[in-house]
Amino acid sequence: MTQKHDDEGVQRIAGADGEPAFVVMPVAAYDALRKAAERDSAAATLEHTLTPVPAPVARRIAHGENPVRVWREHRGMKAIDLARTAGVGAPYLSEIETGKKDGSFRTMAAIADVLRVSLDDLAPVADTERKRARQRAALINSVNAQVRALLTLVGGDFDTAAVRRAVTQLVSDAVTLKMQDPELAGWIDDMLESARTVLDLIDRAEQDIIETAQRARTSLEELVSxxxxxxxxxxxxxxxxxxxxxxxxxxxxxxxxxxxxxx
Structure with missing residues (x-):
């Protein structure tokens, strides 16, 4: 290695190839350089904060498009180029852009750095209606599943405990669905009435079993005594x-x- 000094006391150490490999400088010079870098970084952050989001970008995101895809296309980048530069797998990036997966903090930070935006710029717009629709569909599917389970249980081996569990889950989902979607009140009320009838029948059947067992025990005790x-x-x-x-x-x-x- 070779060493060179300049007038400011900075020592440059070259590697075997003759290119600079290390720099040694006075502490005062290092502190001044670090403070200048911090000022430049703060200025860049302030500039980004004060710069409004381009109207086309804001409009597309407001209409429900994924922010990562919108900003990527705004920067004129292909998906494969963004994935390679950010160190993200192309399939993973595709799942993020289509909303199938939420990117991890590290992944989203890398993407934001490549796209020269903040993490906040990549946050999807809260879609309350879409979320409510998904919850409604999930509840309806659960109700239908419990109805099918009841039909199977009643048509096969009659297990009062299993029937009671299915009806209890059905009632819970139906009540929640009614609270979220009052328009379904008529259909749900009919279903709840039927559920109550089923529970009454189960209670009666279990009570009959208990009473029959008790009568048989009493008769047996009278016989053997x-x-x-x-x-x-x-x-x-x-x-x-x-x-x-x-x-x-x-x-x-x-x-x-x-x-x-x-x-």
Whole structure:
């Protein structure tokens, strides 16, 4: 390496190829250079802030076009050139411009730097109506899915717990949909009335099952606790005639009682 000095005390160190590779300067000279760079940067930022967005660009973005695509085309750049310069994959950039994906902070910062705009300039305009329409469509799809699930459950193995879950989700989505779109109130009210009827039937079916089980248990307890049953089941012989004794009547009664209590 070779070294050269100038009158300002700046030392330039050349590499093997003879080109400058490093610079050594006094601290005062470095501080002055840094402050000048900061002033230039602040001036550039202020200039950008005070410069209005071109009318064609603002109009296209206001009409819902993606800001990245609008600014890219305003700068006269092709998508592949922007992707290459910003270090972004071309498919990823395409998904950002079509609204399929939101770019990460690092990606959007790189794109903004290439397009010479701020990150705020690349923020899409809030589209409340479009967002509400997507939410409405999602709720309607969920309601329809629960209706299909109910038809499948009722037509197949009847599971009261699964039916109750489907109806509960259906009611929740329907109420939310009604709050967001009052125009659907008539259709939703009919659906909620049907849902209440289904829940009433489920409650009745589950209650019938409980009552039937309770009646069966009571009848069984009356049977096994009667004196005739106890006398007949006092000793049980096997059918082979070997005379070997199996469970005694009291043991059977005790086992049946325990099994009944477990139910």
């Amino acid at each position: 009667g004196p005739g049953f106890r006398r007949k089941m006092a000793v049980v012989l096997d059918e082979t005639g070997t005379g070997e004794t199996c469970e005694s009547g009291p043991e059977i009664v005790a086992n049946l009682t325990r099994a009944s209590a477990a139910d």
